[in-house]
Each structure stands twice: as C-alpha cells, then as structure tokens.
Amino acid sequence: MKSPARVLLAGVAAVATVGALVGCSAAGGDGGESDSKIELRVATFPPGADAAAYEAFATQEKQFEKLNPDIDIIGVEYEWEGPTFAVQLAGGSLPDVFTVPFTDAKTLLENKQLMDVTDEMNDLGYTDSFNPIILDAVTGDDGHIYGFPRQAYANALSYNRELFEAAGLDPDSPPTTWDEVREYAKKISDATGKAGYSQMAINNTGGWQLTTATAARGGRTQTDNEDGSATSTIDNDATKAALQFLHDLKWEDGSFGSKIDLDWGTINQEFAAGNIGMYTTGSDIYTALVRDFGLNPDVYGMTVIPVEGEDGGPLGGGDIAVMSPTIDDQTKAAGVKWIDWYYMQKLLNEDAAVQDAKALADSDQAVGTPVLPVLSRELYEESLTWIEPYINVPREQMKPFTDNIWDQTPVGEPKKSTQEVYALLDEVVQTVLTDENADIDALLAQAQTDAQAILDE
Incomplete structure (x- = not known):
C-alpha cells in the first residue's frame, strides 16, 4: 500500500x-x-x-x-x-x-x-x-x-481528467467534499460506463485506505496509551461513514465498478488504463503510474483528499x-x-x-x-x-x-500492529462491497474486538 x-x-x-x-x-x-x-x-x-x-x-x-x-x-x-x-x-x-x-x-x-x-x-x-x-x-x-x-506523502485524490471531461465535469475544479466525490462518480459512471470511483480492498491496502477515509472524516482507528499500549477505536462514526459511502456507491449508485479485489498495484493498473475516474492513494503516486503502469500524463489530475470535522486530515x-x-x-x-x-x-x-x-x-x-x-x-x-x-x-x-x-494537517498512521489490523479491515471492506445487506455496525463492533486482541498480544 x-x-x-x-x-x-x-x-x-x-x-x-x-x-x-x-x-x-x-x-x-x-x-x-x-x-x-x-x-x-x-x-x-x-x-x-x-x-x-x-x-x-x-x-x-x-x-x-x-x-x-x-x-x-x-x-x-x-x-x-x-x-x-x-x-x-x-x-x-x-x-x-x-x-x-x-x-x-x-x-x-x-x-x-x-x-x-x-x-x-x-x-x-x-x-x-x-x-x-x-x-x-x-x-x-x-x-x-x-x-x-x-x-x-499525504494521501490524496487522484483523478482522470479525460473521464471528467467526458462526464461534463471541469477537470480543473475537482470535488472538495465526499458528497461531491459521490456525485462526480455517478456522472462519470453514467457517461462512460467506467468506475466513477474505486478503492483498494486486499493485501492490507483495504485497511490502509479505510483508515485513510476515517482520518479524512475526523476519526481514528487506534489511540496510543501512556504505558505504550494501544486501544482500538475502529467502531466510530467516521469509519462507519466511510463504509456507508462505499456501500452507497456500489449498491445504490452503481458507480463503484465491478472490480472489488484491487490492491496498490492492480488499482494503479486499472487507473492507468482509463478504467477508474477517481481513487485515493499517496500523493507521490504519479511517478509509479507513469514508470510502471504506462499512464498518459495528459489525463492525470490530483487534488487534496476531502476532509471533514475538527480533526479531519490526510493520512500521511x-x-x-x-x-x-x-x-x-x-x-x-x-x-x-x-x-x-x-x-x-x-x-x-x-x-x-x-x-x-x-x-x-x-x-x-x-x-x-x-x-x-x-x-x-x-x-x-x-x-x-x-x-x-x-x-x-x-x-x-x-x-x-x-x-x-499546506492548509491540511496530516494524520499519522496507527503505530501498533499496523499491518495486522489493516489485514483485518480488508475483510470489513470486502464484505461491504460484496454483500448489499452487510451490517456495518456489527462489522465494526467485531473488528474493534478482534483488533484489540491483536493489540494486546
């Protein structure tokens, strides 16, 4: 990731x-x-x-x-x-x-x-x-x-300028809120048949990007304690909103696309091939997109990730x-x-x-x-x-x-058992993207319990 x-x-x-x-x-x-x-x-x-x-x-x-x-x-x-x-x-x-x-x-x-x-x-x-x-x-x-x-780097929103134009959107005025991201995604999908928005979901990257989406909405998935231990805080309103966002794009708007098993490499491949309108990843991604995945530089655009709440910020x-x-x-x-x-x-x-x-x-x-x-x-x-x-x-x-x-304040990634918890959250993301009736509240409650067990090992 x-x-x-x-x-x-x-x-x-x-x-x-x-x-x-x-x-x-x-x-x-x-x-x-x-x-x-x-x-x-x-x-x-x-x-x-x-x-x-x-x-x-x-x-x-x-x-x-x-x-x-x-x-x-x-x-x-x-x-x-x-x-x-x-x-x-x-x-x-x-x-x-x-x-x-x-x-x-x-x-x-x-x-x-x-x-x-x-x-x-x-x-x-x-x-x-x-x-x-x-x-x-x-x-x-x-x-x-x-x-x-x-x-x-800071996590950012990468987007395809060509798909923006095909959907009647101004590529120089990308979305600034999550509601606008959803709106733009549907327009892109309706106009082009491509995934308006996509997100990583496997090989620990699903957990990474769910944590990114949580931080952007002002939440945290883990807090540090003075004694060096950590407390899982996965079951919070921001993470729930991030999962509901994915659910709505996939099951209500039909703008998420059919591929729900993407990781860092495969989502970059799909984006470079022109099959994805928007996705979140590190701000340094352009080099790899061009060098490793053959991206046409003319179609690339990048903006800051939308942030909400007093503590919202891009995951660094x-x-x-x-x-x-x-x-x-x-x-x-x-x-x-x-x-x-x-x-x-x-x-x-x-x-x-x-x-x-x-x-x-x-x-x-x-x-x-x-x-x-x-x-x-x-x-x-x-x-x-x-x-x-x-x-x-x-x-x-x-x-x-x-x-x-520079107007945003980066947020640090969770420090303890990071990759293990990311792997756990992969399953939560995958469930929401494969089960229209997934119980997000129950998924988060169980994930928090399971993550705490990992942190306490």
Whole structure:
C-alpha cells in the first residue's frame, strides 16, 4: 500500500518481490579488481518498471561507482508488500539496502531486524535535520536510530481528467467534499460506463485506505496509551461513514465498478488504463503510474483528499532506507555511502539535486512529483527551484493538491500492529462491497474486538 517537512508521520502498505536487475551492475574490470570490490545489493524498482527507469539507474550507478571505485552496485528488483515481506526478510532474500514504509519500522525494530545506524547518522550530521516526528519512526526504545527517512506523502485524490471531461465535469475544479466525490462518480459512471470511483480492498491496502477515509472524516482507528499500549477505536462514526459511502456507491449508485479485489498495484493498473475516474492513494503516486503502469500524463489530475470535522486530515506516510542487521561491517559502510548519495544528498545539496534530476530527466523519468518533505518545507521548496529546468511532471494538473495541501494537517498512521489490523479491515471492506445487506455496525463492533486482541498480544 506504495509511496518527504512539516508535521509528518508514519506509513502505507504494499511486496518484497526480489530478483536480480539485469544489466545494471558494472563489470568491475579484471578478476583481481572485481574480487577486491565490495558487492552491494540495492533495491531499485518494482517488477515491470519501464526500460527508461533502468537507464536512469544505470547512469546513477556509474556516477556513484566513479566516486566509490571499491563498491560494485548490484541493482535488485524490489516492491514492498505487507503479506510477503516478513517471509522475504526471514529468508534473507532482500537486498542489502532496501526501503520499508513507516508503519513497518516499529515492528522491525521490536524484532531486531534493522541495522543500527546511529553513529553513521550522527557522523553525516543528519540527526538534528529531520522532522522529529519522522525521526521517531526509526528510533528504537533504546534511543538508537535504525534507518534514514527518505520520502513522505499525504494521501490524496487522484483523478482522470479525460473521464471528467467526458462526464461534463471541469477537470480543473475537482470535488472538495465526499458528497461531491459521490456525485462526480455517478456522472462519470453514467457517461462512460467506467468506475466513477474505486478503492483498494486486499493485501492490507483495504485497511490502509479505510483508515485513510476515517482520518479524512475526523476519526481514528487506534489511540496510543501512556504505558505504550494501544486501544482500538475502529467502531466510530467516521469509519462507519466511510463504509456507508462505499456501500452507497456500489449498491445504490452503481458507480463503484465491478472490480472489488484491487490492491496498490492492480488499482494503479486499472487507473492507468482509463478504467477508474477517481481513487485515493499517496500523493507521490504519479511517478509509479507513469514508470510502471504506462499512464498518459495528459489525463492525470490530483487534488487534496476531502476532509471533514475538527480533526479531519490526510493520512500521511512515507518510507525509510534501511539495511539488514546481518550484513558485515564493510557492506554496512558501503550501504551507508549509497543511502547518503542516492537518497539523502539530493534533499540537501543543490549539486546533488541537479545531478539526480538531470539523470532522471535524460531518461524521461518523472521529476518534480509532489511529496512531503522529511526535512523542512523551506528546504523542500528551495530544492524545487534547484531542479526547475528538469521538472517534467504536469504540475499544473496537480495544482488543486499543491495549492491546498499546506492548509491540511496530516494524520499519522496507527503505530501498533499496523499491518495486522489493516489485514483485518480488508475483510470489513470486502464484505461491504460484496454483500448489499452487510451490517456495518456489527462489522465494526467485531473488528474493534478482534483488533484489540491483536493489540494486546
């Protein structure tokens, strides 16, 4: 369920599918020279990314290896997905350097499955630079730091401008309330036969997006207690309203569409194919839509998610660059160099930002996709001026988001047993979408009881 300044928080959900990336690793010279190099396996893109993405990575790989001739970068296909990640981690099949969502970091810390990088973070001077709320996501109970926050986002409403126009809607004036989302969805469905609105429902993403819809309506599915425990609050008016919204689109309006078994990858595929008018997901989704799913940039639009009530806000998330605690000291040192060069320097340094943007733009990769800063809003906005000549995303089509996101207050994802509770909520979403007479009150009451049992384990 993947997905950087101000008031950030924690997480999203999605697959650790791993395979060697063919053709992206330098040969390393003759046998003796190759043997003296440290091989570093690093995460690259999900399976199915376009060739241009690998071309950009190959350019960046060569740039890094020129600066670090003793390190041989080996790119590995990688996509995080909740249900399979633990198996990949336990089996040792992950790259040496990979990324995880904020939501998984605490569980991995508790299980001692991340490398301690406290000294390295201090030596690089980053410890005091991060938003403290974001840094907390990678800080263990021992006060040590176990990863580098690299990117954050807010959930937003993505929409198809072409389907808007076909339904007689103005794509520059997207909906601002949930009632309008429902109204627009029906118009799109009636005019085009496509799903006016759709939502993820499986592989933990149904729970993620139900939590997103709850937060947007001012509710919370979990509260933290002072003793470190957590209380499930799933059975609340906002979650009920979110489920009733799905019920009404599906069973009263007929605007939800027939596919109710979508997750992060398949909903993006459907959207890129022009089969969905609107859906909610992270604000950083444009890059993946174009790179991995073949979206036509001209049809894309994005706006802030509608919020209601005093505490309504977009659910935030992001990911962290981490390393396995089983790698040796040499590999760890090489991994820190890669993380600093590939992920961090472009957030802080103009020359690094320009070099990164140029490499991406030269391979027709997205530059300038809206994200939330992990450092500060001021530095993020300054970095956009550094890379202005290379920005190639249709930011005018995203102005409803970029003009309004700073007026919203992001909400953190639940911190405890996040993925387990998301999986539980998948079933609630699926029931509402498959059973017209589903008892939403009973579903929420049972889900709250079941979630509390998970939290108390």
